[in-house]
Structures are given as C-alpha cells and as structure tokens.
Amino acid sequence: MKKIVVIGNGMVGYKFCEKLAAHPRRQEFHITVFGEEPKPAYDRVHLSEYFAGKTADDLLLAPTGWYEKNGITLRTSELISAIDRKNKKVTTYKEKTYTYDYLILATGSTPFVPPIPGVDRKGVFVYRTLEDLDAIKDYASGIKQQGRTSAAVLGGGLLGLEAAKAVKDLGLKAHVVEFAPRLMPRQLDDKAADMLKTEMEDLGISIHLNKRTDNILGEDRITGMQFAGEEVLHTDMLIISAGIRPRDELARNCGLETGERGGITVDNRMRTSDPFIYAIGEATLYNNGIYGLVAPGYDMATVAVEQITGGDKVMAESIDMSTKLKLIGVEVASFGDPFIENAEVVAVTYENKFSRIYKRINVTKDGTRLLGGILVGDASDYNSLFQIYLNGLPLPENPEDLILGTRGEGNTSALGSALDLPDTAQICSCESISKGDICHAITEKGCTSVGDVIGCTRAATGCGGCKPMVADLVKETLKSQGIEAKEVICEHFGYSRQELYDLIRVNNITTYNEALYTLGKGDGCEVCKPALASLFASIYNETANKQATIQDSNDRFLANIQRNGSYSVVPRVPGGEITAKKLIALGKVARKYDLYTKITGGQRIDLFGARLDELPHIWKDLIDHGFESGHAYGKALRTVKSCVGSTWCRYGMHESVSFAIRIEERYKGIRSPHKLKGGVSGCIRECAEARSKDFGIIAVEGGWNLYICGNGGANPKHAILFAEQLDDETCIKYLDRFLMFYIKTAAPLTRTAKWLDELEGGIAYLKQVIIEDSLGIAEDLEKEMQQLVDTYECEWKQAINNPEMRKRFSHFINSDDTDDNMAFVPMRDQKMPKPWL
C-alpha cells in the first residue's frame, strides 16, 4: 500500500481526498492529511455567510466523521515544518516525522499584506479564516460600544467587496479603498464598475478609487489611513484584501522549483520538479498564473488524483476564470475574456442607468462566436451565456438578442432551452459535471428531484452558481420522461397546495379531519395543519376560531407569541389613520394592562407583554372602543400603508389615505398563503414605500399605477409595474383578481414575489390572466373575492362573545393561577421580557 501525505486541509486539499476516496483504486493508498487550522476543511467561498448567521459547522465541507469513515487520517492543528525529499518524509512542528510515497502540497495562500507603515497596528485585519472573522467580529463589537463605527476595506476586488458587506452587516459604516481607477478591475470594465459603484454607494458603502495608501495612522490602534497627496480617511478598523500570495515556503525550502514572484511550479499533470511531489490549488504556479478561484483548484485536485492512480487526465491549457456572484444584492458576473475588443472582435453593450443594468458580450465580427462578457445588475442569463461561450454554440442571427431578448412576436428566448445544450456542456465547473452527467442521473440512476441529482452527481455543491440551471435541467428532463416533478405540502398529503384547494372545494370538505381521512394519511403535522387552515379560510372564509387546534399557534390564540411566551396585540388601524380619541383609548388599555408599546412598520401600534389569560380582557376593552383584530398574527392581509396624499400634502396627486382605507377595509381578514402587505402613495415621491409591498399603488396624472409582487425583508424586491393610470374601480378589480389568483395557486408560505418568480411565463403571463382574462376565470376570481369580502367577521369579537371559545385563553385548565415562570425586567420606562440565559 502506498502512502499519500496531503499538506493542507482547505477546499482543494479536501477535494483531493474526496476524489481519491471515491476512486476505484482507493484501497491501494493510505492517506494522511495535515491541516494547520483547528477545524477540518470548510467552505471559504461562502465565508461571509458566517456573519449572516451560519455556524462554523454549517460551513464544513464534510463532517469530522467523514475522514474516519473513509479511512483517512486527519491531523488538524498540525503544521508541517519541513520536507526531506531524499528520504521522502515530512516533519511536523512537534518534530514528528511521517514518510510518504507521494506528497501533495495543497498549502493554499495567505492574504497579501502590503508593506505600508503602521500595518501592524491594532484594528488591522485580513479576511481569510474563521479565526480572522471571529477577531473582526470581536473588535467591531468592541469599538461599537465606544461609539466608533467606521471601518475600511483595502482592496476593491471580489473578496474586498464581500468584506465590506460583512462589516456593514456588523453595523459599521463601510469604506472601500481601491488603488485602481475602478472596482473589480480584473473582472469588470469601466462602465460595469461604475454601475456597481453607484449601487454600492446607494447601499451606504463609500468607495474611494485611485487611492494609494501611504500610511496607517494611529497610536496603538488604527485611527485612519493616509493616502498619497495627504488626504486622510478616518477609520476605526481596517480589513486588508489586497490579493493573495501562494504559500510556497515549504516547497522553496526543500529545493522545489518556484516562480520568481511565488508559486510552486507545476506541469499540466500537477507535478512539481520532484516527480513524487504534486502541488494543487492556489499555492501553484501553472502556465505562469496563480488562480485564486475554487473551480481551477478542484480541477487540479482531480488531475492529481488521476495521475497518481495511473490515469492520463491533464490540466487544460487555459484556465477559465468566469465568476458569478451576488454582492450585497447586486448580481455581478464575468466570463471568458471580459475585455477583448480588437479588429476581429466587437463588444455589444447594453446600459440602463435607470434599472442599473449593464451587459456586455464580446462577439467575433462574423457573428459566429461568443468570447466573453460582463453582466451587472441582472446576471440571470449568465449560465446560458456561459454555456454558449464554453461550448462554442452558434449564436442567434442578431447577437444582441442574447442580452436584449428577442423583440417582436413570440416569447421564445434567444438563449434556448437547457435541453438544447450538447451532452458535453459543462454545467457545474466547480465539480466538472456535464449536462450528460445530470441527465444520466435521472434517466439511468433513477433520480427524481433536484436534491437527488445533487446528492448523486455533486453538481452545485461548490459555488452553487449553477443551481438554477441544474434545477431547469432536472425539470426539463423529468418532463421529457413523462414524469412531472411532484410538489407536495408534507408527508401527510401527496398534493400541492393548489391541488388541495381544488380538492377541498370540489368535494366540499369542511374539516381538517375529513381532509386527512379522504385525502391524506397519518395524524398531520405543524406544516399541513396551518396550510389547510388557510385553505378553509380562503374557501369558506371561516375564522381561526372554528378549528382552533389546527391553526398555527399564533392564529389559535389570535395574537403573536413573543420571547417569554407572552403575547403582543395589534388592533387594525386602516391606512394608518387614527383619531386622537382612539389613540387615547389605546394608551389607556396599554396602561391598564402594563403593556410595552411600539409603533410598527405598518403604521399601527403594537402592545407587547400580555399574558395569555389577559388577551380576552384586553380585546373586550379594545372592541368597546371600536377596534377590530389587525390579523398581525396570521398569514393574512396585514396593513395598507399610506402617505397623507392630496388631502394635506402640497405635492399629492390623489387621496392616498382614503384609497388605502378603502382597500384595507375590503381585504381585511382575508387569509392567504403568506402575509400580504399593501401601500398607497399620493405621488411619485412614494413616501408610503408602496413598491416594497405585495401590492403598491402610486398616484399619477390620470389615475393610479398598480405595482405588484414586491416585499421587504431578507430578500427585498421592488414591486413590478402591472398597469397604469387606472381609476379606483379598475384598480380594485385587478387587485381582486390578482390576490385571488395568488391565494388559489401559491405554495404554502410563499410571498407574492417568490410566487411570481416561479410562475411559468412570469409577469407577461400574469398580465394576460388578470388584465386580458386569457384563462376566462376573471369573473370567477372576482366573485370568489367578493364572497370573502361579504362574509368578513372580526374573529376577536367572535371569540370574546362566546364563553366556550374564551376558555382557550386560560393558562391552566385546572386552576385560575397565571404563569409564574413569565418574568419581565424594566427598560426605558417600559418593560421587556427577562432575557434568555
């Protein structure tokens, strides 16, 4: 048995192990891996997600047990200090030695730290490992507590911008300092970089270009950066992201050939100048280049495995450096040669400063081949363009159709269907998975879902950029096999929400148990119970009181549960308009029950800290003062936010408050697949932020513009213009149809934006259905909506007037005591739940 020693347990070192572990000749080798970090290999590409809540374990490429299970000895926190080539052995920093037959150097790189005076001051970091991120986090929270909140990133490349996002997420004001005259100089041209810069600045990140940093200022810790020309940027911390340096010192010290400017020299078999030593990943110098991307590193690992096991696979002549990523919500991609433009090649560009989209494709003059390109703002066509480039596929008659879409009649995309690609087309470049591999997994290996295919082929497990394309391929292939990918709500019902909507209606099923007996199996769960509760509400407009125990916990008690098991109460305040008398009433109720009060984002007042048993008493008082349930606890219409409009505002075009109230009153109480929010603005200044809602209405000359399918939250989406210059009645008619269509067809817990994303045909199709009535269902949709509107009932009024229903709100059924575990502490003249341990 041959001994293989791998130095380095990063992404590429791990890939080598994974490939070898799966190799048919695996049994001929014994593998020992040395990693200097305490954790086994983790996903550095998605490192920033560590700031967004992912744990260190989430980022692991394989659980610790994987190595043992595959017979691989993993030695973490163990640094190799020397290589003895003559005796084929390596020495650890603890002076232990290990012999090898083959040695793999996957030592990676270190961040390049330019020799600027003051670079060793406290508060200066690099961005490479989990430990770096922890240190940045700690330091950031330290300075924040002292009221210092400015952070700079040196380097406007890919990683630098990621780091800027990370510090922004930590609540600091971010600055990016770049030496070059534009951002991402290696991937973007001037116009693309400009577009990206504007987007970044809009998000509150300051960009400083053409800046050479001469000095890092401060006493013991950093207080600023001094640029050439004496200009000073004040900053409380600095993250350096100025490129990488290959870690070649081990190789150099044992006499292996290395490049003048670093990097272990390798041939196309990944062999160094010693035939028993291979090098892979960022530590290598291949064809005079160092490649800081994961895909070429994975290719190198595959080549090294093949070579050692007797195969003849070699590395491609030119390395593909295409990338696609999402930077702080801005999509950016570049592929092939992004800059090429000469006597034989022309660049076709599309620039839209309004929507902030820039696209560039570089096409041969004869219009036959695509050589590269850049996408900023909308990179949805990246995968298709990349495939055309990579496989040398023929271009449409007018190459500009590739970035502008086909204009005129018909909706066929210039990019074609995923199934049109040749079998050899590489879909996942991180894992080298072709279209053929993916289709094969379905046709030959019996995969029936995206998850199956990913598990079977490992496609999309690297950077994940190809996932949409894999999903398309899976869907199309299954369809061509006559298998429809089945979407079911949970293990208890083999139907989608839309199918259940129809089945319940047609069969006149009125209770959850009846549905479970006739359509499902088992005892149900926390997924299908609320989903069906929502359907019963949408079909029969029954309130949450009728089948209380199938409601999601908040709906069951008609309030929002909070940290310590207490509840918050939100009465409806239509359009955000409220009289002084009602405000006083709210204040009195809050004082009577000692509730914490806060204004919500939807122009209402939230009363926190009510015990379960207090809820009916609070609501009795609120109802006596003319309030109704605000349904803040339900997947239902929440609020229709408004600005004051033409009644008060000197710019207002129409009465936005009156219209908002009318709409909120119309749709109040209506339950839907997810929460629904609306907004009405009195003019184009859009003070009601209506375009961040599921439906937004904006007053313009001659009527209302209707926007649909927006949302705020984690993935903000602007609502899309749906129809223009509508009168009140037409606007409501379209809203009726749109909302009802959504309620009937969306999957559970899918907001309108995501629903539209997944709707075949997109917004154009939706316009046909809603405005042109292409399905002939518009009248039914309106009728169904009208029925819901006509049968509205305030469910809190129902609950407090019915002694049987009121029982639900006692904490104990065998005692009048209240929960003695619930505790509050004072905060800013109000109260808050006692913090968790």
Place this chain on the structure above:
Amino acid sequence: MQQTLEQYQTITPKDVKTWVRVGRVHDFPEDGGVCVKHGTKQIAVFNFARRMAWYACQNLCPHKLEMVLSRGLTGDLDNEPKVACPLHKKTFSLKSGKNLNGDDLKIATYPVKIERENVYIGFSD
C-alpha cells in the same frame, strides 16, 4: 432556571406513586394541548383524539425555558406522535420526549389514564 428544568423528569407507568386528577375529558380540546398545574409543575396534556390516545409532557420548552409547549401543534413524524414548540418549531416525540428535528434536547413525559371521563396524570411524588 436550572431548578425549574430539573423538576421535570420522565415518569414511566411503573414509577407512578400518585395519579392526580386534572380534569374531565370534555375540558380537553381534541387533537390539541392544554396546560395543567400540579404544585409548582406545569404539565402539557394532549388529547390525541385521532388515535384515542392521551399524552402528557413538561410545558417548559427545553430550548428557551418558556412555558409554551401546550400551545404547540400536534401531529406525527413517521407514526411517532409529536408536538411542535410554538417558539421555534422544534418538534418532540410525545412518547420518548426526544427532539425529532435535531439537537439533543429532550422533554420529560408523563403517563395519562382516563377513568370514568376523568383525566389523571401519574407522578412519582
């Protein structure tokens, strides 16, 4: 807080020293939970009508130590009866008390018996 948690230990039918009557069958909603008080303990009781079965467990969520489990949705996972905590939707077996979707949190369960429309819970004290 640790004390609050420690007073909940799983009781099997053979450990039972006293059966405490906590209510009449019709006080308990079908296929849902309610909370009963016994001394300083809060116990969640589930009338799992679909199976004609009854289950009881601590009302205390072991994750954040709030008295909320009785307000969770019930159901099954591969036939194992379960309750989902209303705070973070962690699900627990009503038989073994095991956390069914991760972690090594566990809840204490208690035996329930029904005699002449009365509901009793078994304790060892």
